[in-house]
Amino acid sequence: MVLENLGQSLRNVLKKITGASHIDEALVKEITRDIQRALLQSDINVKLVLEMTKEVERRALSEEPPAGTSPKEHVVRIIYDELIRILGQPRPLPVAKQTIMMVGLYGQGKTTTTGKLARYFHKKGLSVGVIAADVHRPAAYDQLKQIADKVGVLFYGEPGEKDAARIAANGMKHYSTIDVVLVDTSGRHALEDDLIAELKNVADVVKPTERILVLDAAVGQQAGPQAKAFHDAVGVTSVIITKMDGTAKGGGALSAVAQTKASIVFIGVGEHLTDLEPFDPTRFISRLLGMGDIQSLLEAAKDTVSEEQAAETVKKMMGGRFTLKEMYEQMEMLTNMGPLKKLVSMLPGMPGLSEKMDVEESQKKLRRFKFIMDSMTDEEMEDPKLIKSTRINRIARGAGVEAKDVRELLKQYNMSKKAVKGFMGNRKLRKQLMKQFSSEMGQSE
Ligand SMILES: Nc1nc2c(ncn2[C@@H]2O[C@H](COP(=O)(O)OP(=O)(O)O)[C@@H](O)[C@H]2O)c(=O)[nH]1
Ligand SMILES: [Mg+2]
Structure with missing residues (x-):
């Protein structure tokens, strides 16, 4: 089975929310389960996942959305907040004297990042030295040396030496006065026991204050086990x-x-x-989360129909006015409005739209x-009786549809x-609707 990556599954959860007609307990429970599954598949600690999703569920079901925020938007924000919380408080590296050991699999960017960090601390005015303790890749020595020269920091390496811990020990002596x-260090394609042993030996002699795990953004599913293995070996701090x-x-x-709490x-x-940020x-x-998309989705959901607009339409209808404009407004409310959907769907005469209507289908319609x-004149919108065969053909052509669609x-x-x-002729029904309407309006989801 191909697992979706975490970002994709979380984005699907958000789509489920924005696509729903309204937020209710069943939906909250469903999305909580989806988030759980997505996080667990990404090897995120079970306890952490349960805590996070419990909090999402609790907040989604109990919190009132702040003014100006729709219930959907609010739930999306809750998920967003709680995900940020998993990442923990950002902790910048201190700009101070320290020893940093880089770990990570082959090709993740350790050597490049060593150079970037060297540059960063050098620019901050600290003295910086790098040690080439990757003894497995033939070109590793030269790669780091070139980078150090480019950045203008000190370099220590012993070409031909196969004992990483010895190089590290000599390098530390060499740099005794450096900030x-x-x-x-070495990578390797997989986490082999001898790599882990080597890293432990290096850490023992260097006694690094920071053990930085370097991870390629594309690593996905493997990130958890990788991080755990490095963490068990050297105790990842960042x-x-x-x-x-x-x-x-x-x-x-x-x-x-x-995995690492780093x-x-x-x-x-x-x-x-x-290129370091x-x-x-x-x-x-x-x-x-692809929040760019989500943000626009939310905005689309928001600027559809406000409660005031809904009230306006209903009032007009109560007054007996029902032109194509009102029908359009009514349909728009029904398809785009979460909380008031139930109410609007009770309005009489909604064309074939029942409570269980397919939102997607009706949105298409x-x-x-x-x-x-849009191809009708204002006159036609106000007085649809005017629309006879020649007008039908003209409207259909203008709209790019067939005459039968206009019919x-x-x-x-x-x-x-x-x-x-x-x-509207039925007083009793009208009163009932009015009553229902005002109670729905006063009740927030
Ligand atoms: N686009 C991009 N490439 C990077 C980044 N960091 C490292 N690389 C590239 O990834 C490749 C492997 O980097 P390297 O530092 O040698 O990885 P190492 O084996 O872990 O030491 C090189 O081609 C780097 O230029 C980055 O942030 N962005
Ligand atoms: Mg390297």
Whole structure:
């Protein structure tokens, strides 16, 4: 089975929310389960997942959305907040004397990031030295030396020496007066026992104050176990996610952080030594969730129909006015409004729209109706009786639909109008609707 990546599954959860007609307990329970599944599949600690989702559920069911926030928007925000919370408080690396050991699998960006950090501390005015303790990759020595020269920091290495711990020990002696010492280490494609043993030996002689795990943003599912193995070996204190300039969203970072309780300190955003940015949890989660899209989805949901507009339409109808405009407004309310959907669906004469209507289907129909109405004149909208065959053809051409679609709209309109008329003529029903209407309006979801 191919597992979806974390970002994708979380984005699907958000889509489920924005696509729902309204937020209720069943939906909250469903999305909580979805989030649970997504996080557990990403190897995030079970206890943490349960705590997080319990909190999402509790808040979603008990909190009132703040003024100006729709219930959907509020639930999305709760999920967002709670995900940020998993990432923990950002903890910048101190700009101070320290020894940093870099760990991570081959190709994740350790050597490059060593150079970026060296540059960062050098720019802050500290003296910096790097140690080449990757004894497995033939070109590792040269790669780090070149980077150190470019950045203008000290370099220590012993080409040909196969004992990483010995190089590290000599390097530490060599740098006894240097503020920040960065130790680059070997990767390897998989976590083999001898790599772990080597890293432990290096850590023993270096006694690093920071053990930084370097993780490629694309690592995904493997991030959790990787982080755990490195954490068990050397005790990871910080994480740097590299290649955030690519398409990967870095969902694995959540697992790594959850495994190690370390905080993400920086992200790598390119191959150049200047491409290092402080980690910003809010931005990170936004990117993971594709908040750009979600934000616009939410906005679309928001600027549809307000309660005042709904009240306005209902009032007009109570007054007996029912032209194509009212019908359109009514359909729009029904398809786009969460909390008031139940109410609006009780309005008489809604063309074929029952409580259980398919929102997607009716939105499609609504869009088609909108095209059609957009090709009508104001006169026609106000007085649809004017619309006869030549006008039908003109409207259909203008809307890019067939004449039968225009006829369908008119037929629905006539049916609705009849129903509205009959309904408004019935005093008892009208009173009942009014009562229901005011109680719905006063009741917030
Ligand atoms: N686009 C991009 N490439 C990166 C980043 N960090 C490292 N790389 C590239 O990833 C590759 C492996 O990096 P390297 O530092 O040698 O990884 P190591 O094996 O862990 O030491 C190199 O081609 C780097 O240029 C980053 O933040 N963005
Ligand atoms: Mg390397």
